[in-house]
Amino acid sequence: MSSGDDQRSQASAKPAFSEAQACALVESVYGFKVSKIQPLPSYDDQNFCVCILRTEGTTDGPTEYVFKISNTESSKTPDLTEVQTHVIMFLQEAGFPTSSVCRTKGDNLTSLVSVDGGSEIKSYLVRLLTYLPGRPIAEIPVSPQLAYEIGRLAAKLDKTLEKFHHPELSCLRRENFIWNLKNVPLLEKYLYALGQDRNRELVEQVIRLFKDEVMTNLSHFRECINHGDLNDHNILVESSKSAFGDAVYQVSGILDFDDMSYGYYVFEVAITIMYMMIESKDPIQVGGHVLAGFESIIPLTPVERGALFLLVCSRFCQSLVMATYSCQLHPENEEYLMITAKTGWKHLQQMFDMGRKAVEEIWFNTAKSYESGISM
Numbered sequence: 001m002s003s004g005d006d007q008r009s010q011a012s013a014k015p016a017f018s019e020a021q022a023c024a025l026v027e028s029v030y031g032f033k034v035s036k037i038q039p040l041p042s043y044d045d046q047n048f049c050v051c052i053l054r055t056e057g058t059t060d061g062p063t064e065y066v067f068k069i070s071n072t073e074s075s076k077t078p079d080l081t082e083v084q085t086h087v088i089m090f091l092q093e094a095g096f097p098t099s100s101v102c103r104t105k106g107d108n109l110t111s112l113v114s115v116d117g118g119s120e121i122k123s124y125l126v127r128l129l130t131y132l133p134g135r136p137i138a139e140i141p142v143s144p145q146l147a148y149e150i151g152r153l154a155a156k157l158d159k160t161l162e163k164f165h166h167p168e169l170s171c172l173r174r175e176n177f178i179w180n181l182k183n184v185p186l187l188e189k190y191l192y193a194l195g196q197d198r199n200r201e202l203v204e205q206v207i208r209l210f211k212d213e214v215m216t217n218l219s220h221f222r223e224c225i226n227h228g229d230l231n232d233h234n235i236l237v238e239s240s241k242s243a244f245g246d247a248v249y250q251v252s253g254i255l256d257f258d259d260m261s262y263g264y265y266v267f268e269v270a271i272t273i274m275y276m277m278i279e280s281k282d283p284i285q286v287g288g289h290v291l292a293g294f295e296s297i298i299p300l301t302p303v304e305r306g307a308l309f310l311l312v313c314s315r316f317c318q319s320l321v322m323a324t325y326s327c328q329l330h331p332e333n334e335e336y337l338m339i340t341a342k343t344g345w346k347h348l349q350q351m352f353d354m355g356r357k358a359v360e361e362i363w364f365n366t367a368k369s370y371e372s373g374i375s376m
Contacts (some may be wrong), residue, residue, distance in 0.1 A: 013071040013072035016046070017036070017046055019037050019039065019071060025067070026050055026065075029105065029111045029113065029126060030105060030128055032050075035051045045069060047067065049066060050065045051064050052064075055185065062131070065131055066127060066130075067125045067126065067128050068129065069124050069126050070127075071126060072122055072158060074258070075125040080171045080172070081125055082168065083169060083171055084257045084260055085109045085110065085127065087164060087257055087260060088257055090161075091157070097252055098254050099130045099131075099253075100129065102128040102129065102130070111126050112124070112125050129325075132255065133238060133253075134253050135160060135278075136232060136234075136235065137150070137232045137233075138279050140237065140249060140348040143249075144275055144285075145289075146249050147290050148290070148296075148370070150272060151292060151294040154293075154294055155268070155269070157297045158225065158267070158298065162225075172260060173261070174262075175263050177259075179228060180226075181228075181263060181270065181271065181314060181315060181318070182263065183215075184318060185207055185211060187207060187317060187321050190322065191321065193324045193325040194324055202352065207317070221264035221265070221307070222301070223263070224262075224268075225263070226261065226268045227257060227259070227270070229271070231278065233255075234254065234256045235254060236253030237249040238252040239248055258330040265304065268291065268294075268361060269291060269308070270315055273308075275284070275315075278344065279320065283343075285366060287359070287366075288366020288367050291364075292367040302332070305364070309356045309359055312351070313348060313351055313352070316344055316347065316351075318343060319344060320341055320344050
């Protein structure tokens with residue numbers, strides 16, 4: 001997703017490197033010989049899958065990488081990218097399936113490259129990460145057990161990041177970052193992209209409730225560092241056969257730490273619930289399984305639980321509004337940008353039609369059922 005603080009300037013600043021240009025950068029910055037390169041879908045940065053030739057005399061080590069080119073706005077905040085990159089390394093050392101970070105020929109984690117765009121010189125921050133195995137959750141059915149495990153994963157991430165330290169850690173306090181759940185009111189600047197219809201009315205209603213009920217309670221939420229984007233394309237899984245012959249999935253990769261910022265525990269679980277709803281055959285029910293997994297590590301307080309319904313609705317609004325807005329700027333990227341919209345508006349409307357009390361009852365009863373060892 002978005003990795004800077006001004007979505008308008010970011011969207012217009014997305015890199016547009018050709019495969020040949022990206023290939024040349026990998027070879028000049030990292031000293032690798034590229035055998036194959038192909039673009040990967042991305043929101044406002046540019047990503048390539050890169051295969052490299054092994055050097056003579058070596059038979060081990062990775063040969064497949066992801067080459068990440070940050071947009072020009074994000075490239076102006078190298079400290080932020082540096083912290084995010086150190087988080088990836090920290091989590092890998094803690095046992096999480098994150099990428100390894102490849103150092104440049106100058107032994108740096110990132111490199112700022114300048115390109116003559118004709119009318120001006122543009123600078124782009126580049127990184128090279130190992131390619132992680134597995135399939136995105138978006139491609140498989142989300143079972144209750146997998147939803148539970150994803151909830152646990154979200155909580156473990158936040159819990160582990162309590163121990164993370166870095167001299168520039170304060171740069172994660174991204175006050176005007178459009179994807180921080182605290183900044184839902186900033187969506188008002190982009191509502192014009194929706195036109196005048198039922199969807200816009202729904203978003204306006206969510207924003208009003210958010211201002212009245214969430215903003216007034218922020219001081220009662222427990223703060224932490226959020227991954228902030230545990231969506232169905234940022235979690236990879238691999239399957240194995242159970243004793244009964246059916247597929248059992250384990251998380252094999254966690255991607256995209258560009259939306260990291262200071263937030264709250266309840267933000268992480270709300271964001272995770274929302275994205276797990278997108279691909280679920282039983283979208284309302286899945287929230288209870290994610291919540292149960294999260295609360296097996298970090299139980300929510302009554303105040304945090306009371307905000308969960310509205311926070312999930314708010315994340316739907318963030319994703320749907322910004323996708324519509326970005327699609328108008330980059331219609332060529334519509335298929336990727338509108339992934340959430342395929343079912344998102346329907347899910348948001350369903351939640352409002354059912355009402356907070358009915359949805360909470362399903363979530364909380366499902367989560368409670370795990371306490372007795374009988375999941376619903």
